[in-house]
Amino acid sequence: MASQSIIFRETKQGKGFYILLAVLGAFLALGALSFFHAEHHGHHVTGMNNQIVWGLPHVFAIFLIVAASGALNVGSIGTVFGKKIYQPMGRLSALLAISLLVGGLIVLVLDLGHADRLIIAMTHYNFKSIFAWNIILYNGFLVLSAIYIWTMMDRKAKGFYKPAGVAAFTWRLILTTGTGSIFGFLVSRDFYNSAVMAPLFIVMSFVFGLAVFILVLHFTYKWTGRELGDKVMNRLRYLLAVFIAGVLLMELARHLTGLYISQRIGVETFILRDGGIYTQLFWVVQILLGSILPLSLIFCRKLKDNRLALLLAAGFAILGGFAQLYVILIGGQAYPLTLFPGAEVSSDYFDGAINGYTPSVWEIMLGVGGVALALVMVTIGVKVLRFLPESLSDAVADPHSK
Amino acid sequence: MTSKFSQVFLASVLALAALLAGCSKAPTEADLNLATAKQKAEECVEPENVIRTKHMDMLMHQRDATMIEGIRTKQHSLKECINCHVSATKQDGSPLHYGDKEHFCTTCHAAVGQKIDCFQCHADRPDVAQNQNYQHAVGSTEGHHFTQGVTEAAAPTTAEVQMVTQPQQGAAQ
Amino acid sequence: MxxxxxxxxxxxxxxxxxxxxxxxxxxxxxxxxxxxxxxxVPTRSLDQAVTSEKRWGMLIDITKLTDGGAGMVEACKKEHGWDNNPLSRDDQKAHWARVVNVKDKLTGHSFSLPVMCQHCENPPCVDVCPTGASMKRADGIVQVNKHICIGCRYCMMACPYKARSFVHEPLTDQRSYSPRGMGTVESCNMCIHRIDEGRLPACVEAAPDAVIFGDLNDPNSAVSQALKAMGGKQIRADLNLNTGVRYHGI
Incomplete structure (x- = not known):
């Protein structure tokens, strides 16, 4: 496991802790308010409709769920692939994974038309549905991550450390495959029905999870006055670059395939050229700000060892990730269904028309509430249990790195 | 671990638990407005003690049988409960809904604090526009009293018989 | 015929x-x-379960529809009361059926047809539903079991025909034979309550000269005979869903 000099400690008592909890608590309260509002009045208070059936809450939820499986990666690299420098971060990695997943699931569940029937989702399974499989995968992920944390924290369970790490890693790959397949299995929509959605979501999870991990790691260390060295952060820095490049490659393959198959040219040209907000989000936010800019910040020689540049890179990668999911989810639904290929269709019910969507404030509040819940869980977690090494300075973290 | 934070946390959990415990109070017979139900007890599809304790199971069973298998017997049908027990309007003529305390189901369910969501989807009062004579009388052929057994589906009306015996205009070709 | x-x-x-x-x-x-x-095929009595011996379906001859099916849509609206959603925006209102106007981009050939749930043999909405609420009854009718619908809308994502609607607001005074409510998904159920009583679906009754309804499994049924004689196309036949609603003239 981690080298001998690593000592894990709870974060200290302090005013900052309560201020942070109060701020996050305020966002949590807004999220709860949003849920009760939509639960009472129905979804007509939201921007979602019968054309755009999944909206901003689902963008938030899927971001958090995908990021959750990615956040576990830092731990997995240490455990499964034996990279010692990553091992001290394993506990935080698994805690963050659990927190993000719970935050994402709460958004997903509270947006259901019948959130009160959650028990039905747990007792009635249609095993042909990838959604039903995902429910099992999410629950399993929570259990495996918890076991993984236990093997890292309890000396007596040390023997299970490696198997637990391998199991959690394997499970998370299957989980993200499942999340991507939610879209991949949709036969009726040309923008979705493709096996590439599964690997695309896996690489996306690497980026989202790592970017969130970098930010959380930096700020917990900064706000608790602990030392965090460049050796650790530079590892994460270049790893982030590799993952961002991976997403670009998958996106290239996906869109080229779409442009090649004439059945899909319609929706591809919509997203890439004619889609207004979706086109702008794709090119400006996802590609330029979310991919090219972070890569530049990471590889610019002048910014070597520059912590701010790394934090900005992570922040922009997260922004790009949100844009990417927004384009996939909302953009994919905005383009009308094809009832009759090669024909123009119209009706009094938006057939053949680009579907409009404006998120309501309630959806934003619900989504932000999910993010707040994830962060509250991390904040309390590192406070009450020994998740964080006292120091990750270069001398401690990497005495004889390989 | 025994920090100020965990003390605050523990205290708030205990306070909430105490609050919840204080709220629960078993309803007494006096709390339940059972007058309308008692009036109709003699005519019910099951003996009073059975229907009181088992109506939820019967409705649940019937709902699955109807949805999945298309079985539409009337004895345990929610629609028939409503037709017999609920009037379409209040005394002042305004529509009677599940949210009103006079509604047959509400009289009990509000008192025992049991929320049901039947009426988010199902009509909570008889569909007078569809059937003027929705209310059943004791012993009528429309009744489903357990001593009568289950009545068969209604015989075709004269109009329906006519539709079959006299071919429609479109059918002449 | x-x-x-x-x-x-x-x-x-x-x-x-x-x-x-x-x-x-x-x-x-x-x-x-x-x-x-x-x-x-013996007639079913109402205390017997439906079986897969029958598969209900219909053939809509759009060349005989003078209004493109608007009358059929109106009849459906009246039967099930799905136009009762005052709080919802236009894009949130329920539509169990709608008239779609089609014009070929190259040839300019145009026609109108009513589009509703196509009652697929292999319905994508049933495949994706996590709880099994989206279901196909043994006699081929695709419907939503709203008792176990959690309102996730995945079936709406999956349906190629946009046949499903989500109820965005609280409802009261629904039709006693057609329950529908907030937070659940709904769609054309081929007037399942009428079929069980031995009556024709409301839309079929509204267009008796253009629509033939019956048992697709029975080669001697009117609808099977007509389909054999006239053909009968599916919308998005490429998806191989084997729809129960077929069209002539599209």
Whole structure:
């Protein structure tokens, strides 16, 4: 496991802790308010409709769920692939994974038309549905991550450390495959029905999870006055670059395939050229700000060892990730269904028309509430249990790195 | 671990638990407005003690049988409960809904604090526009009293018989 | 042909009327065919479960629809009351059926048709539903079991025909035979309550000259005979869903 000099400690008592909890608590309260509002009045208070059936809450939820499986990666690299420098971060990695997943699931569940029937989702399974499989995968992920944390924290369970790490890693790959397949299995929509959605979501999870991990790691260390060295952060820095490049490659393959198959040219040209907000989000936010800019910040020689540049890179990668999911989810639904290929269709019910969507404030509040819940869980977690090494300075973290 | 934070946390959990415990109070017979139900007890599809304790199971069973298998017997049908027990309007003529305390189901369910969501989807009062004579009388052929057994589906009306015996205009070709 | 249209309908009543008395009042030629058909698929009594012996379906001849199916849509609206959603925006209102106008981009050939749930043999909405609320009854009718619908809207993502609606607001005074409520998904159920009573779906009744309804599994049924003679196309036949609603003239 981690080298001998690593000592894990709870974060200290302090005013900052309560201020942070109060701020996050305020966002949590807004999220709860949003849920009760939509639960009472129905979804007509939201921007979602019968054309755009999944909206901003689902963008938030899927971001958090995908990021959750990615956040576990830092731990997995240490455990499964034996990279010692990553091992001290394993506990935080698994805690963050659990927190993000719970935050994402709460958004997903509270947006259901019948959130009160959650028990039905747990007792009635249609095993042909990838959604039903995902429910099992999410629950399993929570259990495996918890076991993984236990093997890292309890000396007596040390023997299970490696198997637990391998199991959690394997499970998370299957989980993200499942999340991507939610879209991949949709036969009726040309923008979705493709096996590439599964690997695309896996690489996306690497980026989202790592970017969130970098930010959380930096700020917990900064706000608790602990030392965090460049050796650790530079590892994460270049790893982030590799993952961002991976997403670009998958996106290239996906869109080229779409442009090649004439059945899909319609929706591809919509997203890439004619889609207004979706086109702008794709090119400006996802590609330029979310991919090219972070890569530049990471590889610019002048910014070597520059912590701010790394934090900005992570922040922009997260922004790009949100844009990417927004384009996939909302953009994919905005383009009308094809009832009759090669024909123009119209009706009094938006057939053949680009579907409009404006998120309501309630959806934003619900989504932000999910993010707040994830962060509250991390904040309390590192406070009450020994998740964080006292120091990750270069001398401690990497005495004889390989 | 025994920090100020965990003390605050523990205290708030205990306070909430105490609050919840204080709220629960078993309803007494006096709390339940059972007058309308008692009036109709003699005519019910099951003996009073059975229907009181088992109506939820019967409705649940019937709902699955109807949805999945298309079985539409009337004895345990929610629609028939409503037709017999609920009037379409209040005394002042305004529509009677599940949210009103006079509604047959509400009289009990509000008192025992049991929320049901039947009426988010199902009509909570008889569909007078569809059937003027929705209310059943004791012993009528429309009744489903357990001593009568289950009545068969209604015989075709004269109009329906006519539709079959006299071919429609479109059918002449 | 349209004589055959009401075969299903009549068969039930012939059985319900029972025996000779009824037979005497029915035209002799008609009775002969009925007698043969009635032996194959017995009429269901309401305490018996539906079976897969029958598969309900319909053929819509759009060349005989003068209004593109607007009358059928109106009849559906009236039957199920799905136009009662005052709080919802236009894009949130329920639509169990709608008239779609189609114009070929190259040839300019145009037509209108009513589009509703196509009652697929392999429905994507049933495949994706996590709880099994989106279901196909044994006799081929695709519907939502709202008792176990959690309102996730995945079926709406999966349906190629945009046949499903989500109820965005609280409802009261629904039709007693057609429950629908906030937070659940709904769609055309082929007037399942009418079929169980031996009546034709509301839209079929509204366009008796253009629509033939019946049992697709019975080669002698009116709808099967008509499909054999006239063809009958599916919307998005490329998806290989084997729809129960077929069209002539598209």
């Amino acid at each position: 349209s004589q055959n249209r009401v075969d299903e309908y009549r068969r039930k009543f012939v059985t319900a009327l029972g025996g000779v008395a009824a037979a005497a009042t029915v035209a002799p030629g008609f009775f002969l065919r009925e007698a043969q058909a009635a032996g194959e």
